[in-house]
Amino acid sequence: MTTDQHDDQSVRGGGPLAGLRVVEFVGIGPGPHCAMLLADLGADVVRIDREGGNGWENPIVDRGRATVTVDLRSEAGRDYCLGVTDCADVVIEGFRPGVMERLGLGPQVLLERNPRLVFGRITGWGQTGPLAKSAGHDINYIALTGALAAMGRPGEPAQPPLNLVGDFGGGSMLLAFGIMSALWERERSGKGQVIDAAIVDGTSSLMSMFAGLLPRGAISMERESNLLAGSAPYYRCYICADGREISIGPLEPHFYAELLKLIGAPPALHEERLDPARWPEHCVVLAEIFKSRTAAEWTALFDGTDACFAPVVPLHEASEHPHMAERGVFVTHDGLVQVAPVPRFSRTPGAIQPSRDGATAVAAWQETGLARS
Numbered sequence: 001m002t003t004d005q006h007d008d009q010s011v012r013g014g015g016p017l018a019g020l021r022v023v024e025f026v027g028i029g030p031g032p033h034c035a036m037l038l039a040d041l042g043a044d045v046v047r048i049d050r051e052g053g054n055g056w057e058n059p060i061v062d063r064g065r066a067t068v069t070v071d072l073r074s075e076a077g078r079d080y081c082l083g084v085t086d087c088a089d090v091v092i093e094g095f096r097p098g099v100m101e102r103l104g105l106g107p108q109v110l111l112e113r114n115p116r117l118v119f120g121r122i123t124g125w126g127q128t129g130p131l132a133k134s135a136g137h138d139i140n141y142i143a144l145t146g147a148l149a150a151m152g153r154p155g156e157p158a159q160p161p162l163n164l165v166g167d168f169g170g171g172s173m174l175l176a177f178g179i180m181s182a183l184w185e186r187e188r189s190g191k192g193q194v195i196d197a198a199i200v201d202g203t204s205s206l207m208s209m210f211a212g213l214l215p216r217g218a219i220s221m222e223r224e225s226n227l228l229a230g231s232a233p234y235y236r237c238y239i240c241a242d243g244r245e246i247s248i249g250p251l252e253p254h255f256y257a258e259l260l261k262l263i264g265a266p267p268a269l270h271e272e273r274l275d276p277a278r279w280p281e282h283c284v285v286l287a288e289i290f291k292s293r294t295a296a297e298w299t300a301l302f303d304g305t306d307a308c309f310a311p312v313v314p315l316h317e318a319s320e321h322p323h324m325a326e327r328g329v330f331v332t333h334d335g336l337v338q339v340a341p342v343p344r345f346s347r348t349p350g351a352i353q354p355s356r357d358g359a360t361a362v363a364a365w366q367e368t369g370l371a372r373s
Contacts, residue, residue, distance in 0.1 A: 015042020015341075015350040020089050020183075021365060022046070023081075024065070025072075025105075026054045027094030029138070029163065030122050030171030030199070032061050035092055037176050039064030040341030041350040046088075046361050048072070048081060060338040068358025078104045085110050085117065087365040090179055094122045097132050107194045117192040118182040122175045124166070126198030138163035141199040142170070146207055146221070154224040154231070170202030225276040227251070233282035234259070234273065237312055244295035245312035248286075259307035263289050 020043040024035040032054070039045040040063075047065045050072065071077040082105070085091055091110065093100055100106045107119040124141040125131040139160045142148045147166075152159035178195040186192060213219040220226050230236040234256050237245045250256040257270055269285065272278040290298065295311050302309040313321055319330035319337050331340045333352045341350030 014348070015040070016345055016348040018042035018348070020044065021087060022090040022092065023048060023085050023088045025091070025093040025095070025100075026050060027122075028054050028056045029094070029167040030175060031092050031094035032056075032058070033168055033172040034120075034122065034175045034179075035065065036061050036063060037172065037342070038090075038179070039353050041345075042348070042353075043090075044361065044365075046084060046358055046365070048084070049358075059334065059336060062355075063333070063338070064353035064355065066356040066358045066361030068362060072103050072105070081105055082110075082113065083366060084362050086114050087369060088114070088117060089183070090118045090120060092120045092122070092175070092179075097123065097127045111192055111194075115191055116186060118179055118186065118195065119192065120175050120179050120182075120195045120197060122171055122197045122199075124171075124199045126200060127196045138166035138199070142166040142203050144200055145170075145203040146210070147203055150210070150221045150223065150226055150229055152223060152229075154222075165206065166199045166203050170204075170206055171197070171199045174199075174202035174205070220276075225279075231276070231279055233269065233279055233286050236283070238287055238290035240290055240293060240295040240298060242294040242296075246290060246295050246298050247310050247312055248308060250306075250308040255306050255308050258305060259302075259309070262301060262305065262307060265289060 017038055020038070022035060022038055022043045022045045024031065024045055024047045026032070026047055026049045035045050035047070045065050047062075047067045049067050049069045051069055070080055072081065085105070101108075107121075110119060111117050121127060123132070124136045124138075125134065139148065142160075142165050143158075148158045148160065151161060175195065175197040178197050182193055182195055210219060210221060214221060219228070223229055224231050226232075227235055235249050235251060237247045239245055248259060250259045253270070253273065256273060259265075260267075260270055263286075265285065269282050272282070293301075298309070299311050311321075318324055324330060328340055330337050331352070332338075338352075341352060344350075
């Protein structure tokens with residue numbers, strides 16, 4: 001039976017993942033974000049929570065779930081989880097390696113009971129390796145991949161990019177991709193499998209472009225000469241007269257020429273654009289120019305051009321930008337402005353699902369069961 005053939009009351013309308021049953025063992029960071037992505041696209045997600053939650057209650061990331069609180073350390077809690085995962089397509093867990101096994105809920109146990117189960121494991125270091133059982137966070141994981149070393153100003157400590165690159169770019173997105181890949185393979189084999197999604201793996205994959213360009217000398221990873229790290233005068237942010245910031249990114253010569261013409265900059269900036277030794281001086285020149293007008297004035301000047309420009313918008317203002325507003329990137333749901341489901345589908349669009357009582361959702365699963373080949 002394919003995943004879109006579950007015919008029961010727990011299947012909610014809408015989204016390409018309608019009918020997919022996901023059990024999320026509560027965690028922080030990438031696991032909850034991955035579950036949100038799946039729920040937004042129609043998956044029926046049951047979160048197995050613990051008393052007191054995960055300590056990072058988040059009304060946006062936690063949306064669209066059916067939540068049930070369970071004591072995983074008790075025999076009754078373990079039996080309850082076994083019954084839930086028996087009816088599931090996917091499990092998501094983000095504990096350190098060995099924790100689920102000690103709880104009696106490891107993949108060997110669950111897949112023996114439910115051979116079609118896709119068991120997704122998200123960790124920082126991965127399930128194997130000398131650091132596998134060590135504590136860590138996003139900043140530590142991206143530090144080992146070469147990503148963090150390239151970020152920041154020369155001569156200063158590396159600057160962490162929030163936890164976007166590791167937890168989410170190299171974590172939840174990798175896990176979601178792995179889950180979809182395993183489900184696709186299951187359509188042919190009829191069997192589930194275990195996904196070892198490690199943030200160090202995912203972030204290393206994100207660095208593939210740089211790893212490929214570096215041996216060819218097509219890019220430098222040194223902060224003072226990496227044109228994508230903020231050192232190049234034409235790929236960085238500048239402060240305006242009102243204290244707001246703008247971003248410019250005209251890497252291509254014809255785009256840079258257009259920008260320089262619009263702002264009345266000296267021709268030498270274009271002629272010497274490929275010389276990193278001249279970049280600090282050029283940055284000073286552009287900084288003085290951009291400081292002469294407000295961000296709103298620069299936005300008006302660059303509107304409709306190919307100068308590769310955008311204002312630097314704070315998160316609380318992002319939904320109000322005309323482009324973001326017209327596309328409907330953000331929606332108001334439960335009184336909160338939050339991102340709409342992504343990506344977009346032409347026939348089966350996703351939707352923010354209502355939160356539901358976990359016990360009711362689990363009962364519906366168990367009433368209908370899960371047909372398997």
